[in-house]
Amino acid sequence: MKSVSEVDSLAEGAHAGQVDKIGVPYIEHVRAVAAGLTPFGDGLVMAGLLHDIVEDTDWTAEKLLAAGIPPRVVEIVEAVTNQPGMAYEEKIRRITADSSATLVKISDNAHNSRPDRAAQLLPDKRERLAAKYRTARATLWPAASRADVEAIVRIVNPALLAELDEVFGPSSAPAGGSA
Template sequence: MPPSNSDAHQFAAQAHAGQVDKGGKPYIRHVNRVAGAANDRAIHAFEVDGLKINPEHVLQAAYLHDVLKDTPTTAEDLVQAGYVPPVIRMVQLLSKKDEELSYAERIGALIQSGNLGAILIKLSDNEDNTWADRQLPVGIGLTACYSASMPRLRDAATALGYTGP
């Protein structure tokens, strides 16, 4: 039996244990906010827009969205934990693979994948990263990158049939 949504949350909590964001807050709080927003979007895409998207898979991938990037976790670890290929694929799409690419180029590659779930997660991630109450002291350049990517991500989601926020 594949892992449940609560298993994905627990996996992420363990993987990110002890990590804090650049504001000094437990990193899992960011993960939880991203997962909540992505879940709402996936449910809208499925129930309102009638799109072929599995909200449960999107929620699991949202919980796991930074485990490959920010922890020693590998894609093989996710396979061994029983995550289904669509969940693992979204997590891989959301993880930096090629340090040679700029942030804008990585967003372009994500959009080119046509993976609505991953696009909705990245949109939720960037919104959380630019949220006024969570302004991270990482410099204006990164916040500007996040802000510039959001219209591109929204346009990509719309092109795939998504009508939500």
């Protein structure tokens, strides 16, 4: 079985030469997504590192399995991979059927929604993507626990913390507080 550092090296090689929408080496995005998943263990960190590998490189699920990637990690990667002809909204709904894939996509969405990254996009693209990601959060976040969403966004994009009450309602009172 591969270690997280081996999976990181695999992802780095697979995404070599690729850049994201703002011209940053793509590996930085997958590492940021993986960082948001550290509270959930190595399997989800691996899935975060590999979440775009099937979609954006010549790697396949079969190649990942042959390379020693744990089958559950590959399942999660497949769950978050775009399917030809599937609308984005349908993809998001499909992802929520798998709780681990949901967490990976929440971390991906949080990183893609960072204000410092969005600020580098042209205004029309920034507005279009902000609406797309906000709509996705409306489906993704209720499919996870508030605590899990909060753990991810605290790491990846603290600016989203303000949205937690909108989706989940106000935080409950601490234990022992009045009801």
